[in-house]
Amino acid sequence: MRLKTKIVLLAGFSSVVSVLLMLGMVRKEAAPVIREVHDELFGLAKANVQQIAVDARALCEIAHDTLAARLDQGVAAASKVLADGQPLVGTNASSERTWRGQAFSAGNTADGRSAFAAEVHALTGLDAEVYWLTTANGHSAWVAGSGAPLPGADAEGREPAFMARIRAGETHRDVQSAKGIIRLSDYVPVRSADQTVAGVLRVSLPPEPMTALRAILMGITVGKTGYVWIIDGQGDERGTYVLSKDGAKDGTSLWNETSGSGHYFVRSIISKAAKLKGAAVDFELYDWRNEGETEAREKISAFTYFGPWDWIIGAGTYSDDYFDARRRVERLMARLLKVLGVSGLCVFLLAAGVAMVMGRSMTRPIERMAGVAEVMAGGKLALARKELATLQKTRTGRRLRFRDETHGLAQSFDRMVQALCELVGNVQRSGIQVTSSSTTISAGARQLEAAVAEQAASLTEVSATTRQISATGQELAVTMEGVAGMANDTSRLAAECQLGLRQMEDKMRLLMESTEGISGKLDTISQRTGGISGIVTTITKIADQTNLLSLNAAIEAEKAGEYGVGFSVVAREVRRLADQTAVATLGIDRMVRESNAAVSAGVMEMDQFVDRVRQSIGEAGRLNQTMETIITHVQELGPRFNQALEGMQSQSAGAGQISQALQQLNDAAAGSRGALGEFNEATRHLADAVQRLRRGVANFETE
Amino acid sequence: MRQQRQLWLTFGIGERLFGLCAEHVLEVIPFVTLRAPPAGMPDWMRGVADYHGTLLPVADLSRMAGAPPACDFLSTRIFIVHPPDQPEKMAGLLAERATDTQWVAAKARPVATDNDLPAWTTSLTSDTGIPLALVHLEQLPLFVDWNPIRKGVSGS
Structure with a gap:
């Protein structure tokens, strides 16, 4: 119902009610x-x-x-x-x-x-x-x-x-x-x-x-x-x-x-x-x-x-x-x-007429305002401003006659539309910024999550690799055996090898001693609160150095010609292990449950490794006696081989440390993934909210 | 066996894998801190290394191949090389992913040349079927323009 109609109805109603009341009272009193x-x-x-x-x-x-x-x-x-x-x-x-x-x-x-x-x-x-x-x-x-x-x-x-x-x-x-x-x-x-x-x-x-x-x-x-x-x-x-x-x-x-x-x-x-x-x-x-x-x-x-x-x-x-x-x-x-x-009818008609005229003058500006408000509701703020401007002109022309609240209302509307325009503009700009930011954050979070997932996947590999490192000791021993065999075959070169073998024997003893101390170290490692990154860096550096050594060893072996063929195989294996270690240190395992088992398994494997090394020492001792003739030929090989052994030793120690650190890292990874999930969720909500905001604001046309 | 295949030290530029013949590589050393290159050197000159008391120019293979300069990774290393039969032209070559070796048959024939590859390489396939761009050391700008560089390095 229109406002004017309401005013007319109100006037008519009040006059009719009064007349009816009067009639009723007169009737009652009659x-x-x-x-x-x-x-x-x-x-x-x-x-x-x-x-x-x-x-x-x-x-x-x-x-x-x-x-x-x-x-x-x-x-x-x-x-x-x-x-x-x-x-x-x-x-x-x-x-x-x-x-x-x-x-x-x-x-x-x-x-x-x-x-x-x-x-x-x-x-x-x-x-x-x-x-x-x-x-x-x-x-x-x-x-x-x-x-x-x-x-x-x-x-x-x-x-x-x-x-x-x-x-x-x-x-x-x-x-x-x-x-x-x-x-x-x-x-x-x-x-x-x-x-x-x-x-x-x-x-x-x-x-x-x-x-x-x-x-x-x-x-x-x-x-x-x-x-x-x-x-x-x-x-x-x-x-x-x-x-x-x-x-x-x-x-x-x-x-x-x-x-x-x-x-x-x-x-x-x-x-x-x-x-x-x-x-x-x-x-x-x-x-x-x-x-x-x-x-x-x-x-x-x-x-x-x-x-x-x-x-x-x-x-x-x-x-x-x-x-x-x-x-x-x-x-x-x-x-x-x-x-x-x-007379009541006359009063009603008079009141209705007056109300119609007054209502017309009262409601016309309000209807205009309502039209403007409708335009604003449709989001066409620029059009609303234009209409308000024209309205202001006509209002200004009639200011002397109609200096009432509607004039103030029109001015307030104008101010409101201006403020709204600025606000909407700001919001639109901010919305775009926030959207891009949220997209960036979201992308970053996804990358981070992927990285964490990758870390988790890598952890598995590290775990496997850790075991493999220990197993590799065995392989290495086998390889040594092969080397010894080869040394026998090349008895002429045994003398050159003898020195290296002797040094290798010493290193192996050192390795054995170190390996025997691993169990004790594992206990102390579990107390350490240092970050995994240092360890990983260390491992990576060691792997790097091992790789470097193996490369140079390969070069030397290549230059040693046929004599270096066997050793080049060893060097390649060492490099492969070092590469795997380096790759492994780039990732993180999520298998927490296996960490302790892995540590103990590592200890057991170390023990086996020690046994194997001990056997190797024995074999190396026997080899030493039979390969004196080729020692001189492998003398150049000796120092590098010793270095490789040192790397192996450090690697074995590092493997133990990795096993212990895996648990801590896994905890951190799990926490990180959970936090990242929440972060992703929050980012999605942010993006949704921003989208809704932009859609809502997009309804406004400020230009 | 020796005559049948050669050992190549591999490194990477971008996605491609390159190879340096181990025969001409004296040693692979870590990416040590280098002295600044002398003024007026090409942009692929990364600096000067002190190799057992000898000052060697170190060139960036990545930059030389037109790629962005090699980054300071653990896998980024310096090959101490000299061109075949030119042991006096000893220099350092900086390369990324210098961590592996490949065997290449001595009789391996070049495959279709990739236009993107630098001119001082030949595209081959390793024994294990990996595409490899072999570097001809003597064709490297470093060794082609050896004298001024050597002089600049010695002077620094």
């Missing part, structure tokens, strides 16, 4: 707000309906008080009228009908009222009657004059329960409430002259349909479509509409009304109302459908119980009237979300 609004509205609705219910009840109380006041006036007036008449006397039956009969007779007036009733009606407009109390037929009262029973008596004429209080001298106010019609009546005891309760005065207001009150209550609107309703609370008519919406369903019983869920909410209201004290208010939530409405709506009603009239006065309102506000809040919230979304 529900509580709406709930709060709902609760508040619900509380408001409840308070409203409660207040209206209380107010309606207050209106009823006022109406009731008005009626009661009017009734009180009527009672006072009737009592006055009654008092103006003759006092009531007797309680006997005969007098019952005549007790102030003229005043209480029915039908005395045109409207059928008694004179008393007519007078009271004229005064107050109220109906007033006096009932005669008897005990006949149980406790019953009869209308005085007419004999009609007291209202409220049962079918058998038994008086209502409150009559007991009347008889006790108390007054009673009776309220009849049925289907919205209120009728108040007062019962006042009438006392006879002896102050006994002889009758009862009943003053009644006319049945009051409470039209004005109903009109007022009907006119109250709760909320938008709510209204005040009244139902009967107790008695037979309970649940019956006293006041319905617009009076449409007045008198209809709601006892069996249910809400959609089968809840008898009217019965619930009635049972709740029965428990209310005074002006207390309770609530009921239910579904209600009015006439002309297609479906039921949720409704909340506050209701209170007005005991005197047995009315349950309620004020109901529909939730949707109040919750319309809630819906508006919800719509506002939805709109807010929409606005937020649109």
Whole structure:
């Protein structure tokens, strides 16, 4: 993904995230707000309906008080009228009908009222009657004059329960409430002259349909479509509409009304109302459908119980009237979300646009740098420098506008490429030098190794030769024998040979003695720590001298003509041995294990050699006697032969030394080979490393 | 037997093996320390040797044959020689690998001459089949120009 794209994405992402966060928070907060609004509205609705219910009840109380006041006036007036008449006397039956009969007779007036009733009606407009109390037929009262029973008596004429209080001298106010019609009546005891309760005065207001009150209550609107309703609370008519919406369903019983869920909410209201004290208010939530409405709506009603009239006065309102506000809040919230979304999109687009422009200006130099870095990675340092130069030019031109880190980056790149160029150049040169050096070292090491191997091979030869040297003593003795034989054959020359033989005998004795001391010398040699090179040099010199002697001996033998033929053979053999010794000393044996054996074998061979020499001495002694005649002829030969013998002696001694030194040399050779192997390995590693280095560096083009 | 074969002292120049007839060699001596050659001598002059009190010019056979000068090896030695029948022209010849001898039949015939060989040699084959370039002492520049050299040596 490109850097610019990343910047744009980052800006877009951050703006989108913030907008989404805001949206989420608003969404999350919207529900509580709406709930709060709902609760508040619900509380408001409840308070409203409660207040209206209380107010309606207050209106009823006022109406009731008005009626009661009017009734009180009527009672006072009737009592006055009654008092103006003759006092009531007797309680006997005969007098019952005549007790102030003229005043209480029915039908005395045109409207059928008694004179008393007519007078009271004229005064107050109220109906007033006096009932005669008897005990006949149980406790019953009869209308005085007419004999009609007291209202409220049962079918058998038994008086209502409150009559007991009347008889006790108390007054009673009776309220009849049925289907919205209120009728108040007062019962006042009438006392006879002896102050006994002889009758009862009943003053009644006319049945009051409470039209004005109903009109007022009907006119109250709760909320938008709510209204005040009244139902009967107790008695037979309970649940019956006293006041319905617009009076449409007045008198209809709601006892069996249910809400959609089968809840008898009217019965619930009635049972709740029965428990209310005074002006207390309770609530009921239910579904209600009015006439002309297609479906039921949720409704909340506050209701209170007005005991005197047995009315349950309620004020109901529909939730949707109040919750319309809630819906508006919800719509506002939805709109807010929409606005937020649109503004978020705008912010995103703006941020993306700005990021694109900024990202372009920010990333372009970096992309250029990346291109340069790519070129550098490809090893084209020269091309990278060129591009950096062009880049620097354009950067310089825009320096005033873009004096930021990328400019510094470009300069650093330039410095880096320069340093890299120098470094790569140095490394390339050094690599070549190191390669050639390592090749040289490797070649040298191989040569050295080959030389060591050659030394090792040569050691074998030396070992063999050492043994051969000893064996050669035997050969030499044999040859001497041959010489003696030849001396016999050339008895004429024996005299010349005699001297040489005698000298040879002496030398052989010396040789024998020396050889006998070899074993002791071998022990001392083993203690020596001197380098093999000196010994080898010595051997080589001895071999050289022996060779030289043999050459000269050969020359002399050649010049001696036929007499020297035999000796020239000897000289040649001596030279051959000397040459082999010289060649052998150029190499080194690796056979360590055989060294000690070789030394002891050398000692044994020396012993044998001594024996042979001893025999040779004996033979030489015998030869000496028989070859006196040829001694003079070989006199010239004698000194040289003696010298050869000396060489042989030294050679034998040297052979012992070689055997001893071989072990030390072999150790050194083995160490050298091991070290050379490691050295070769290290050289190969060096060469590999240098090759890799050169390959790595070869990727860079500095020119 | 004497008439049938001759003893040749061999020496080496480069890869080639050369021979000097033992008959004309007085002695072979080690490569002793030489006195410096007199001024104006040819480059093959290695110096002057004191041979039993006689000053002898020592010439480098390798250099004389056009090869690099003989090195100071143990096998590098000086032949004390004189040309046939000219015992007064005694001189030293310095040569490498002067360690061996070869027998050559007296009737041996020269083989095809190698152009690389010096003019004062004849290519032969030894009895043992080894190619050998025999040196004709009298043809050596040393002995051809003997007098000035002798004089220079004596004068030194």
